Amino acid sequence: xxxxxxxxxxxxxxxxxxxxxxxxxxFTSSDHYxxxxxxxxxxxxxxxxxxxxxFKGYTTDYAASVKDRFTILRDDSKNSVYLQMNSLKTDDxxxxxxxxxxxxxxxxxxxxxxxxxxxxxxxxxx
Amino acid sequence: xxxxxxxPLSLPVTPGEPASISCRSxxxxxxxxxxxxxxWYLQKPGQSPQLLIYLGSNRASGVPDRFSGSGSGTDFTLxxxxxxxxDVGVYYCMQPLQIPPTFGQGTRLEIK
Numbered sequence: 174x175x176x177x178x179x180x181x182x183x184x185x186x187x188x189x190x191x192x193x194x195x196x197x198x199x200f201t202s203s204d205h206y207x208x209x210x211x212x213x214x215x216x217x218x219x220x221x222x223x224x225x226x227x228f229k230g231y232t233t234d235y236a237a238s239v240k241d242r243f244t245i246l247r248d249d250s251k252n253s254v255y256l257q258m259n260s261l262k263t264d265d266x267x268x269x270x271x272x273x274x275x276x277x278x279x280x281x282x283x284x285x286x287x288x289x290x291x292x293x294x295x296x297x298x299x
Numbered sequence: 300x301x302x303x304x305x306x307p308l309s310l311p312v313t314p315g316e317p318a319s320i321s322c323r324s325x326x327x328x329x330x331x332x333x334x335x336x337x338x339w340y341l342q343k344p345g346q347s348p349q350l351l352i353y354l355g356s357n358r359a360s361g362v363p364d365r366f367s368g369s370g371s372g373t374d375f376t377l378x379x380x381x382x383x384x385x386d387v388g389v390y391y392c393m394q395p396l397q398i399p400p401t402f403g404q405g406t407r408l409e410i411k
Contacts, residue, residue, distance in 0.1 A: 208400075210348075218340075218348065218391055218402045234398050270347055274395075284395030285338045285353035292347055 175199040175288045177271045182293030185261055193256040193293050195271030202247070203227040206274040207254045208286065209245065211267035221269070224254060239265075261297045268292040301326050301394050305403035312382045313411045320406045322375045322392035328355075329372050336396035339368055339377045342405075343388040351390075352377065384410055 181193040195207070206229075209221040222235040224245040233245050239258075246255040254271060275287030302325040312318045328336045335355035342348040350359040352368035355375060365380045379386055387410055392403040 217389075217405045218342075218393075220400045220402075223398070236399050275350075275353065280334070281332065282334055282354060284336060284400075285350055285359075286340070286348070286393070286395075287350050287353075287359065289347040289349065 175273065177273060177288055177290035179269075179271050179290040179293045182269070182295050184296045184298065186299050187261060187263055187297055189261050189297075190257070190259045191261065191295060192258070193269055193271075193295070195254045195256075195290055197252045197254070197273070200273070202252050202254060202273075203249045205276075206283070207245070207247075208272040208274060209243075209256050210270045210272055210286070210289075211265075212270070212292075213264075213267045216267075219267075221256070258295070261295075263297050266295060266297045268294050300399055301328075301397055301401050303392055303394055303401050303403040305390075305392055305406050308404060308406055310406055310408045311411045312379075312408060314384060315381050318379045318382050318386075318408060320377045320390055320392075320408075322370075322377070322403050324373045324375075324394055326397075327372045328375075328394050328396050330396060335371050335375070336394055337368075337370070337375050338393045338395060339366075340391045340393060341386075341388050342391065343385075346388075348391065382408070382410070 176198045178196045208223045242260045244257040271290035272286045273288040275285045276283035337355045339352040340348040356368045389405040
């Protein structure tokens with residue numbers, strides 16, 4: 174069974190740093206694109222960033238709102254993905270979800286968000 | 300960025316009745332491979348979002364067949380042919396065609 178178990182949320186002051194973890198089970202995370210999506214309190218879903226598969230060199234992309242502050246990291250030995258968040262702002266307060274992207278090798282398609290972690294709440298406040 | 304616009308934003312439905320949600324994109328989501336890159340997600344109260352429909356009309360594993368997706372290009376529809384109580388929550392459309400992936404505002408389905 175595919176599972177994404179998240180940890181690492183909490184309260185942090187503006188300007189501080191926090192690292193979120195996403196431990197994968199039931200599949201090899203290095204074979205998959207892994208994204209992060211966030212949801213501010215009472216708001217909709219916002220894409221944060223992407224780490225492509227090991228085959229694609231673990232290249233990354235980020236939303237403009239977090240670029241140069243957030244970094245997606247991988248640890249294949251732990252089958253895990255991380256979101257390193259620096260220079261946090263109050264606007265970064267949200268539940269952060271780790272997501273595995275789906276693919277279909279038969280059709281050469283992919284990109285849907287087929288598995289989600291349980292979410293981790295990050296509160297940025299003084 | 301591609302802008303996704305959903306309607307309605309609130310949808311009260313009587314159990315057993317049909318329901319539909321519209322999603323429009325600011326650019327065509329029809330790729331050169333013939334697939335429409337449009338997904339639908341449901342976020343039930345207190346839960347993480349879950350995939351319902353991908354590539355416009357493909358039901359995800361385990362999704363009941365009362366859910367269906369249709370449309371092409373810039374206009375898409377999610378249809379629930381007989382709403383059940385367990386279908387309450389917020390429905391989002393999303394385009395994965397271009398970076399950044401973008402979501403609609405969400406449609407809150409409630410039971411009358």
